[in-house]
Structures are given as C-alpha cells and as structure tokens.
Amino acid sequence: MRVVVMGVSGSGKSSFGAALAEALSLPFADADAFHPAGNIAKMQAGIPLTDADRWPWLDALGAWLAAQPGVVACSALRRAYRDRLREAAPGLRLIYLEGAPDLIAARQAARPGHFMPASLMDSQFATLEPPGADESPLVLDVTEPLESLIARAKESL
Numbered sequence: 001m002r003v004v005v006m007g008v009s010g011s012g013k014s015s016f017g018a019a020l021a022e023a024l025s026l027p028f029a030d031a032d033a034f035h036p037a038g039n040i041a042k043m044q045a046g047i048p049l050t051d052a053d054r055w056p057w058l059d060a061l062g063a064w065l066a067a068q069p070g071v072v073a074c075s076a077l078r079r080a081y082r083d084r085l086r087e088a089a090p091g092l093r094l095i096y097l098e099g100a101p102d103l104i105a106a107r108q109a110a111r112p113g114h115f116m117p118a119s120l121m122d123s124q125f126a127t128l129e130p131p132g133a134d135e136s137p138l139v140l141d142v143t144e145p146l147e148s149l150i151a152r153a154k155e156s157l
C-alpha cells in the first residue's frame, strides 16, 4: 500500500503520517526531509516555493514511493503536484487533513523548532487545491484527536 498524507503546513501531516505508518507497519517518509537546501532556505526566509522549486522535490519523493510501499507526509497542495506523485506511484491512496485556516495557523505557530514561518500560512492556503472527488481522497477533520484520525484511516484503507 502507498499512502500520501496531504495538507497545508501545520495540518498535522508529520504527526498523523508517522502514527499511521506505525499502525500499518509501513515505512514512513516526511517530505520535509526531501527538500534541497535551497528550498529550506527560501521557506525560512518567508519566501513561498514556486512550481519550479517543487518539481525536483516531488520527483525525489515520488521515487521513494515508487521504490517501496509506505506512507508519505507531503503538502501536495496543487492537483498538478499530486498528479506528479501519481505518475511515479500509480494507485497511491490520498488522505487529506482538512481544517479551518485559523485552527491550523494557530497550531503551526505554536509548534516549536520548525523551519516553516507562520508568515507563509496565507500562501499555503492560497496555493491549496483541495482534492477533487475523482481523486478519491479520505478527508479527515483535524479537530479530531490523532487516535481517532488513525482509527478512521485504518478502517477506510
């Protein structure tokens, strides 16, 4: 099984994705670890990534997912980004962590020690293209606690 957990920064992808991978006994990859140094520097400086910044990053992640089953936590904000991942790993399942901008921004800002500044949250939501029905996403409501989100995902997968 191949699973991509998507959503804006602070939606809970890393927390949820790691817990889901453990629950399913699958390898886990966090897309944050696949960014070239230049992308991290840009985000740290409060500059949103462009498509050109994201393609090589998505391709590295797609290669990881093509090579083995697993769970990947990746913003995958635009449909074109998800199409790129699906090209690399056909049949992947999509889980979308959905929540109100205020709640997610508050969690994102409260989280210590992360390179992503709160100032980028507006551009995260502006770039976000929520998955369409044709992408068959499992949509999870991030107001729910992690344990119940994991239970829902296990049931649905």
Ligand SMILES: Nc1ncnc2c1ncn2[C@@H]1O[C@H](COP(=O)(O)OP(=O)(O)OP(=O)(O)O)[C@@H](O)[C@H]1O
Pocket (backbone or CB within 6 Å): 007, 008, 009, 010, 011, 012, 013, 014, 015, 016, 032, 073, 075, 107, 108, 110, 111, 114, 116, 142, 143, 144, 145, 146, 149
């Ligand atoms: N279901 C939840 N309920 C309450 N708090 C949560 C939930 N999921 C995640 N959090 C908290 O929200 C914050 C953001 O979560 P996390 O770092 O996993 O998001 P992320 O989408 O991986 O962000 P980024 O893309 O910026 O790395 C963390 O402090 C995390 O503990």
Ligand SMILES: O=C(O)[C@H](O)[C@@H](O)[C@H](O)[C@H](O)CO
Pocket (backbone or CB within 6 Å): 008, 009, 010, 031, 032, 049, 054, 074, 075, 076, 077, 116
């Ligand atoms: O597409 C993007 O804008 C990036 O992936 C960001 O979302 C970060 O990688 C991450 O989510 C924050 O830690």
